[in-house]
Amino acid sequence: MPREANSKSNDIENKSMESSTMYKLISENARDLILIASEDLIIEYVNKKSLYKLGGYSVDEVLGKRALNFIHIDDAKNALIKFYKAFNTEGRGTIEARIKHKDGHFVHVEINGSLFHNEKGVSKALLITRDITDRKNAEKDILEENKKLLELSQIKNELIATTSHELKTPLNSIYAASQFLLSNLKDQIGEDALKFVEMIHRGGQKLKLLIENLLDTSKIESENISLHLQRENILELTTNCINDIKYWADKRNINIVVDHPKQMHVLVDRIKIEQVITNLLSNAIKFTLPKGEIHVRIYEEDHWVNISVKDDGIGLTKKEIKNLFKKFGKIDHFGNGFDVESDGTGLGLFISKEIVVLHSGEILVESKGRNKGSNFTIRLPIL
Structure with missing residues (x-):
């Protein structure tokens, strides 16, 4: 029996030594x-090799020293x-810190620390330290590039704003002059000249819209857009908008139906x-066939006022819906009555979404696909 006990004890001791040797080999x-x-x-x-590679020290130079002594003074307290x-x-x-070579x-490192108890029950700290210098340099490069991009974006926005304002003054004169001729002297203008005046007026209208869209986009991107809030009758607002675009609806023989309970x-x-x-x-x-119909519905739902604009026109694909509210997110359109005034900047819905978001609202869009119409809904909170 004593021999068997000694044999088992020796086996345990040998296995313990083997494990210790194996762990040391892995560590080193x-x-x-x-x-x-x-x-x-x-x-x-x-571990000797990694210590020299990461910090340039020998084992004797660090044993018995406090780990915090090798950490940058600005990082030590936090660590x-x-x-x-x-x-x-x-x-x-x-933690992430800088250790002194x-x-x-200094070398950027990530230290994973965990507490354990040795065979005597004494608490010890295991600190696994990895060199993250390459990662930190990459992050620094990204931050610098982002800073440059932000500066370029600010320059671009300033250029757009300045140029747009410079263009606006002469354009307003041209637009106002053509508007005056069409409103007051239409009967006195020859047929050929009238066509040119109408062409100038339409061109001025498009340029005016383009400049306004560019200015709005610039303000949104530079977070320089402000709201002047007042309590407004939403039906009155919607009716004004319908009256403003009624000429274009009548031109395409499109009927606009309004539902407001x-x-x-x-x-x-x-x-x-x-x-x-x-x-x-x-x-x-733009995207409804002549003789089509547009339904405008104003209704309240769960503390939201909803203004929906539903048409039976060209509709939207899933891909188009995904890109619809991005800058220059124009959709494809194909003849068959869809070519009237269908050119635009691709900024309208981007600007619209940002304006509604500034009101703490949202714009929703639904469509069952191509040629199945679409339904846009503005949702505004009742405050």
Whole structure:
């Protein structure tokens, strides 16, 4: 019996030594720096190869020293607080810090620390340290590139705003002059000259819209757009918009039907919300066949006022819906009556969405596909 007991004891001891040798072999050949420290972070073990590769130190130069002595002074306090907090709660934690190389420069590292108890029940800290210099350099490069892109974007927005304002003054004169001729002297203008005046007026109208869209986009991107909120009658706003675009609807023989069960008032910027409603109505007219119908419905639902514009026109594919509210998110259109005033900047819906979002609202769109119509709904909170 004593021989059997001694044999079992020797087997256990041998297996323990084998395990210890194996763990040491794994540790010494690991790419990461592995440290074992006391609970107050005095270094008791470190793998030799990784220590020299990462920090340039020999084992004797770090054993018995505090791990925090090798961490950048600006990172040491934060590291200590985080590790002690982690050790006292979950038993593990991760930090990023800079450790001092023997030659004086600092290396960016990620330290994964965990608390364990040795065979005597004494608390120890296992600190696995990985060099993340390449990652930090890449992050720095990305931040610098983003800064440059932001500066370029600001320059672009300033250029667009300045150029648009410079163009606006002469354009307003041309547009106003053509409007005056068409409104007051139409009967005195010859037929050929009248065609040119109408052409100038339509061109001025398109340029005016383009400049306004560019200015709005510039303001949105530079977060320089503000709202002038007042309680407004939403039916009155919608009716004004319908009257503004009625000429184009009549030209295509499109009937606009309005459904409004009751008067509703909402806190909005009147000019901007009229801009959104007009844009949705204009799009519905563009992409609805002649003799078609557009339904405008105003209704209240779950503390929201909804203005829906539904048409029976060209409809939208899933891909088009996905890109619809992006800048320059124009959709394809194909003859068959869809070619009247269908050219645009592709900025209208982008601007409309941003305006509605500024009102803490949203724009929803539904369509069952090509040639099955579409339904756009503006949702505004009742405040």
